[in-house]
Every structure is written in structure tokens, then in C-alpha cells.
Amino acid sequence: xxISQFSEPEAPFIPKEGINIGEVSNLLSVPRSTLLFWEKEFxxxxxxxxxxxxxxxxTNREVEALGEIKRxxxxxxxxxxxxxxxxxxxxxxxxxxxxxxxDALGKLETGMKVSxxxxxxxxxxxx
Numbered sequence: 505x506x507i508s509q510f511s512e513p514e515a516p517f518i519p520k521e522g523i524n525i526g527e528v529s530n531l532l533s534v535p536r537s538t539l540l541f542w543e544k545e546f547x548x549x550x551x552x553x554x555x556x557x558x559x560x561x562x563t564n565r566e567v568e569a570l571g572e573i574k575r576x577x578x579x580x581x582x583x584x585x586x587x588x589x590x591x592x593x594x595x596x597x598x599x600x601x602x603x604x605x606x607d608a609l610g611k612l613e614t615g616m617k618v619s620x621x622x623x624x625x626x627x628x629x630x631x
Contacts, residue, residue, distance in 0.1 A: 522561030
């Protein structure tokens with residue numbers, strides 16, 4: 505999911521060091537307490553960093569994940585448990601796709617024809 509799907513025409517700039525919880529709250533139009541609840545419930549999908557002063561810093565990755573959580577809960581009407589299952593399925597599919605791409609690149613490097621690699625990838629993705 506890309507941040508631009510939240511209703512802004514362009515994705516907002518999020519610096520490498522991240523943004524604070526108030527900025528995320530404004531960006532997603534979600535109360536801070538909801539973000540804290542989601543952080544607790546969906547902790548395995550988020551890796552929110554804390555500064556030395558214990559202030560939370562959200563990177564682009566966390567903001568995108570929180571936007572996906574919001575979409576699943578508010579628009580698609582998933583329960584928290586259902587949203588967790590859906591996000592885990594998506595994570596597994598992404599890992600599978602990344603593995604297929606890695607394998608394909610390795611085969612290309614060994615000199616295998618592009619058409620053969622593409623056919624093999626199509627077969628693997630159909631499974």
C-alpha cells in the first residue's frame with residue numbers, strides 16, 4: 505500500500521528518521537490512542553523506534569502499515585483478528601514472490617534463457 509491512497513493526491517514526505525505520533529495521527533486522521541492500540545495489537549507488523557526520550561518515531565514503512573490497518577478495519581470491516589490474518593497472508597505472499605524473483609535472477613545469472621526463466625516463474629506463481 506502506498507501512502508497516496510489515504511486521500512492526499514501525493515504521498516507526504518517522511519524523513520528517514522521518521523515522524524512523531526502526532527504527525528501520524530494527523531496524516532491518517534486517527535486518534536493517538538488508536539495508533540497506540542494498533543501498535544500493541546499489530547506489533548509483529550510494526551517496528552516503531554523510540555528515541556532516547558521514549559518518543560515514538562514512525563518511518564514510511566510503519567505509516568504504510570498503519571494505513572493498511574486502518575483500511576482493513578474501517579473500510580473493509582475486518583475484525584482485529586481478521587486484519588492480522590489478512591496482513592500475515594500478504595506478508596507470506598510477498599516473501600514467496602521475493603523468493604521466486606531471487607531464484608529467477610540466479611537462473612539468469614547462470615545463463616538460462618529469459619523465456620525459460622519467465623515460463624518457470626509463471627508456473628511457480630500459479631501454484
